[in-house]
Amino acid sequence: MSVDFKETRAMLLRRQSSVFAVEGVEGAERQPEACMQLFDIDLAKLGHALSQRLRARLQTLATPVLTALQEHIWKTLAAQLGANREHTPLFRRFPDNIPSNTHALWVDRVLTHFMQAPGQPCVHCGRSGTTHVLKPCQHVVCDACFDGANYSACPICHRHADRDSPFFLPAPALERGTATGPLKLLDLGESMDDAAQVLVRAMCERRQAMSPVDTDDFKTLAGEYRLRLLAWIPDQIPVRENIALLFGTLLKHCEPAAVLAAAGPHIGTATDVIRLVAVYSGADPSLQGQVVYRQVPVAKARGMARFKTLFTPGSYWNKQASLPLPVTIKRFKMARLGRPLRRALLALLESLHPDSLTEDMLRHRSYWVWLGEFLHPQEYHKRYPKVAFAFSVVRKKGPDGTPGPQFETFYAGLEKAVMRKDAIAMVALLRKRPGELARRFDHALSLAAGDSAAGSAVLDAFARCAPQFATPVLLTLRALLPTRLHAGERRIYWPKGSVATGFMAPDQRPPLPQETVNQAVALIERELLARFSSKPPVGDWLIDAALADIMVPFNERTASRSAIQLPRGSVLPVPAGKKARLFLHWCQPENGGRSDLDLSVAFYDEQWRLRGVCSYYQLTCKGSDGSIIATSAGDLTDAPFPDGASEFVDLDCELARQNGVRYAVAVLNNYSGMPFEDLEHAFAGLMFRDDVQGAHFDPRTVALRFDLAGSNGVFLPMVFDLRENQLHWLDLYAPGGFEFNNVATSTAAISAVCPAMIAYFASSIRMSMYHLALLHGAARAQRVILRGDGTLRALSRHEGEDNASFLARLRKWNPQDVDSAPVMHEAPLFAALLDADITLPENSIVYALRPGVSAATIAASDLIS
Incomplete structure (x- = not known):
């Protein structure tokens, strides 16, 4: 079966800003300049531009090939930023024409819901012939009381309605606003296979679990390159989950015998085997359990201590028949295991040491009991006796039903020593x-x-x-x-899970x-x-001083899928003079139920006392001087497939600071409906804009864009420190309630968790990318160049100086040793940058948090492998 490597091309475009285009037929007519200029305009709308050599290559392509490639580039970049979705908020004229009195608006909605009838005069203005029945909600709305040119959904229930109703008037077209700033450069890739090989090897050599983005990309490479990938992998793959991701994905696409033969040298424990089966079955190799929701009768839930606060007199939950309680199950839907595959898996298990086999299986007992139902190990107990014994221990009974043998694990002995x-x-x-x-x-x-x-x-x-x-x-x-x-x-713990839930x-x-x-x-x-x-040496090592505020990635398994891989705990500067616009977009599954998400901003003073909120129940937040410091675009209560729904909040950081606000916390609430992870898609982010007029969503100004994951609850992605003009990226989930989550119900958690997390990361308890880069520079470079405050400084290694001594000098940056006007050499160098806004010599190795005129060639995780 032929493979077009479409996903690999898209992945390398996202990760490395590389476009792979074969040269056109020699002697063929070049594409006209006008055709390329149109593409330049389209790319500029996404904040990107073509390099000269990529532009020259594209002009050699035939028209059908060029058109297909241009479409591929645009769709890939638009999806990365969120520009491939409709972004129409409830109030289409946002940020203008937002009701200033949210309570009065709510009263009008309630009266309309209960008292307005078709064909009757409006209960508010008394006019006749001005009402319309909206479908499918059947609410009767008056076009004299509610502005049909401003609303995009029903003004009463805020659900999407049939826009063919006469109530909905055309709104003026929104022009694209102004946006200043450099464009990100797309460059011509030399060889897609070579780039893929380098990436595969780097991912295999990672020393920690990969982020969701890297995991998806790793599986893409394995799914499209298949057995060709085996020649690229190193002899050692340190992370056991990555072994499972590689060979489990290959099992889905290739002959099992060939895959397992290659996997054998990398599999050393029973857990490796069950991880492999998990990936083959489409499950997570981390074996952390799957959360499902089961309806529990209210009478039973009332007796559970953890829910006692829900059942107060008059509580909504007292009137319900059952509650949807989350339950973690240690099993997954098993893919078909043919007899040859079952025998091969049993043979792998049999080859392991019997003690380590049994102990390893006991670590994930529930999974092995489940897998045993499909492997049928007792059918082969004579051929694989060690496996049969291990299963008898795991199942706590032998083949004849007698009690299984006793077995003391390594951890039991360890805990005894700790207790003593x-x-x-x-x-x-x-x-x-x-x-x-x-x-x-x-x-x-x-x-x-x-x-x-x-x-x-x-x-x-x-x-x-x-x-x-x-x-x-x-x-x-x-x-x-x-x-x-x-x-x-x-202390703050980071439990294993699909999302980050720091525990204090x-x-x-x-x-x-x-x-x-x-x-x-x-x-x-x-x-x-x-x-x-021991890694390849370099001559010059360029480091951005701003990386001191960027954390070395940790617990990456729980990182949000993001267009910019910003590690949790990092701090970014807030651009002066810019307006902050937060956005949220979600879409329900085609055959799924209704789901209501809410975007809010909570404001706190220096002592973390709540000063105000901008949310669905307070559309505008005013300061003490009456100025509006934040404005919401309205609350949509459903997101029908395929267009979904969008919400926005504009934040004026300077006005908020002048009104005594120190911290502004972005809060994403799952108010009702299905978990984040069950939606068709759900993402949020932040734009920094020169103005707030024009198109609601401008991909050129997107600073952060991240997916939502996990179950019902509250997501706290970021905190603005308005005094310091900094943005703290927390990427943290809080459990919240079953429904009705908002800032009011979460403020106790917000005011406890956010300051604790900010203090935790400020204590230097986690290493920064700057200090990691210094370690690499001291070990690998002859000269380290530091970029900061618009200047360059350099320190060169002394003749015969060892790494530890060079590192000590790099940490001090003694002015007597520093070359304050270093000359940049033309040879390739290594650069660790916050913003890749500097042209570097060709073939340089680049880590850059935010790509620009230079593209990143490695990820942060590659520096800790």
Whole structure:
């Protein structure tokens, strides 16, 4: 079957701004300049432009080929920004003609709903012949009381209605507003296969679970290149989930025997096998469970302590027959497992050590009990006896129904040592599993506090196992340990899940000794420098000082799918003089139910006291001087397929600051209906605009665009710090209620979670991209150039200087050592940039958070592999 690699082309365009176009037939007529100018105009509407060599190549293509490629480029870029959807808010003249008295408007809507009848005079103005019955909601509205040129949906229920009704008048066409700023450059790609090969290898070498965007792209490459991909993969794939993603995807498209033969050397545990089956079945290889909603009778829910606050006198829930309670199940819909495939999977399991096989299966017991229903291991108990024994332990019974054998796991022994507070026994066990030692190193040090022998044993084990630790764990410990010198107020945990739900608790850990921390940090830095120095060296290493506010990615599995891969906890400057416009768009499935999402902004003062809100129940938020600091475009209560619905909120940061507002929190609520993840699509984002007139959605001004995921609840994506002119990216979900979530019901959580998260990331407990880039520069470069405040400074490595000494000088930037006017060489360099707004030598390696005249060639995660 032929493959056109359409998805791979789109993915490389999104990731690297590369367009792959073969050269046209020699001697053929070139495309006229007018044809290219029209495409330039269309691209400029999306904030992009063609490089000269790409433009020249496109002009050599035949008209049908060029047209198809232009359409492909435009659709890919438009989808990345959200410009491929209709964006018509409830009030079509937004930001003008927004009702200033939301309560009075609500009263009018209620009276109309209950009292207005067809053919009768209007209950508000008393006029006759001015009412219209809207379909399908059947509300009777008066065109003298409600402006049909301003509304896009029913003014009473805010649901989409038949726009052929005489009530809806044409609205003036909206011109595109002004937008200043550089265009992002698209360049000609040399070889798509070479680019794909580099990307596959980089993803395979990742040392942490990939983000949803990277996961989708990895599966795209495996699905389109198929068995050709096997020649590109490295000998070692460190992350077990990535092994499953690769070979599980290949299993869907290729002959199982060939795939499993290639997968065999990479599969070392039983969990690898079940992850492989999960991906093959279309499930998540993280094995974190699937959330489903089951109706539970209200009488039963009343007896559950966690829901006692719902059933107050007069509560809405007292009148319901049942509640939709979320339940996590540890199983997935199994793909068809043919007999040859079942035997091959059993053979893989049989090849593992029997003790590790059984223990590994017990870690995910529910999944193995479920998989056993399809593998039928007892049919082959003579051929695969170790597998049959492991299943008897997992099922707690043998083939004859007798009780299964007892088995003590590694973790049971470890917990016993912890309960005894025996740090030496704990470390003796952890040395067998270096990954666990790294993750529990802080705990082991705390357990050994006050016992010099135990402390020495922990540090000795750490030093011996350091070469086996994953780089992301080492980076985490390098940032964490210096903060452990003093007692903290609270700890923040990041539980495994599909979305980020940071959990806070009082920090009861004793501080660690200064000497212990210093020794551990020195060991970590020595190991990191050794690892990075083994990578290809470079002459010049260019670093943006602004990367000090960008976090090294962590817990990427829970990151939102986003056009710009901004790591959680990062801080961006808010452009001066710009207006902020937040947007939300969602669409219900074609055959699904109704869903109502809401976009709001909550305003808080310095002490996180609520000062105001802009939401569906308060369309405009006014400051103490009467000025309007935020305006909502209205609340649509459904999003029918295929056009969906959009909501906007305009925020004037300067006016809000002048009116005593310190923090503005963007809040996305699931008010009612289906979970975020069950919608056809749902995304939100932020524009920084020169003006707020013109088209409601302008892709040229999109600064952030991210998908919504997870179940019902509240999403807190970002916080504006108006005093500092900064944007804090939190990317955090809160559970919320079953329905009726809004700022009023969430303000307690907002005022607790947001300041805690901002303080957490400001404490340097997570490493920044700037400090990671310094580590790489010290290990790999002869000269490091720092860009900041519009100037360049450089430090060169001394003759014979070791990496640790060079790193120490880079952290100080002593003016006596610095070249304040460095000359940029023409040779390829490595650049770590916030904005790729500088032209770099050809073949340079570039990490850039936001692409510009240069395109990113690597991701942030590639720097921690």
